[in-house]
Amino acid sequence: xxxxxxxxxxxxxxxxxxxxxxxxxxxxxxxxxxxxxxxxxxxxxxxxxxxxxxxxxxxxxxxxxxxxxxxxxxxxxxxxxxxxxxxxxxxxxxxxxxxxxxxxxxxxxxxxxxxxxxxxxxxxxxxxxxxxxxxxxxxxxxxxxxxxxxxxxxxxxxxxxxxxxxxxxxxxxxxxxxxxxxxxxxxxxxxxxxxxxxxxxxxxxxxxxxxxxxxxxxxxxxxxxxxxxxx
Ligand SMILES: [Ca+2]
Ligand SMILES: [Ca+2]
Ligand SMILES: [Ca+2]
Ligand SMILES: [Ca+2]
Numbered sequence: 611x612x613x614x615x616x617x618x619x620x621x622x623x624x625x626x627x628x629x630x631x632x633x634x635x636x637x638x639x640x641x642x643x644x645x646x647x648x649x650x651x652x653x654x655x656x657x658x659x660x661x662x663x664x665x666x667x668x669x670x671x672x673x674x675x676x677x678x679x680x681x682x683x684x685x686x687x688x689x690x691x692x693x694x695x696x697x698x699x700x701x702x703x704x705x706x707x708x709x710x711x712x713x714x715x716x717x718x719x720x721x722x723x724x725x726x727x728x729x730x731x732x733x734x735x736x737x738x739x740x741x742x743x744x745x746x747x748x749x750x751x752x753x754x755x756x757x758x759x760x761x762x763x764x765x766x767x768x769x770x771x772x773x774x775x776x777x778x779x780x781x782x783x784x785x786x787x788x789x790x791x792x793x794x795x796x797x798x799x800x801x802x803x804x805x806x807x808x809x810x811x812x813x814x815x816x817x818x819x820x821x822x823x824x825x826x827x828x829x830x831x832x833x834x835x836x837x838x839x840x841x
Contacts, residue, residue: 657823664820668774668830671818675751675770679728679814680836682753687722688810688838695806697778698729698736701838720839725756730775730803737762742769749775751803751816776802776817776829794819794827811835 683691686701693699704713705723713721731750733739739747741754741762751771755763778801779791787799794800804815813835820828 661822661828664822664828665830668818668820668828669832671771671774672816672830672832675816676814676832676834678753678768678770679816680834682726682728683812683814683836683838686838687720688840690722690725691812691838693727693805694812695804697801697803697805698727698734699805699812700725700727700736702726704839724758725760727754727756728752728770728803728805729754730778736760742767746773748777749773751775771816771818774818774820776800776819778802794829796829800829800831808835811837 702722753768
């Protein structure tokens with residue numbers, strides 16, 4: 611026969627076991643909720659970090675490319691600029707053609723070198739696709755110096771945007787926004803790179819793009835205008 615103490619102890623053990631089970635259930639429930647919340651917050655922070663990284667990278671690429679394009683076109687002779695409005699610009703910059711130590715001739719006229727082109731690395735009537743042979747075409751912006759015969763000098767090609775240039779939305783090349791062409795959903799026909807006259811200045815637009823984890827397009831865009839020489 612159990613003593614009073616034994617019964618009390620046994621009852622306490624039973625209570626302890628029951629309470630432990632209840633604790634486990636409650637703990638598991640709380641942990642599930644907490645883990646779910648932390649996971650959601652974590653995903654949110656991670657998404658924000660990805661968006662920030664892509665946006666920062668895009669805008670750095672755009673600003674770098676813009677700075678190089680502006681530096682080139684600020685030196686360019688206005689009369690030699692062709693291709694506007696368009697996705698490629700051809701121009702000449704001063705060189706010392708007669709080797710007198712200055713980019714002017716004996717009459718103090720500016721001496722300009724052969725044509726140079728800023729363009730997407732795709733095939734056109736200037737050169738074939740992937741002229742710098744790095745496997746990247748559509749999403750790369752290049753500065754291509756040409757020789758006196760207008761042939762590209764491949765080993766002098768400069769990469770302005772490595773692999774983030776927004777793909778030209780005008781897939782059918784008709785100059786208008788057609789069904790299915792608005793890849794970034796902004797209702798505007800975007801070209802990735804575009805040059806046009808803004809009075810006597812050249813307006814340059816460069817757009818870089820990346821994607822969020824959900825595949826949404828993230829585009830950084832910059833438009834600046836530059837006054838060429840003799841304007
Ligand atoms: Ca000279
Ligand atoms: Ca390339
Ligand atoms: Ca179109
Ligand atoms: Ca668009």
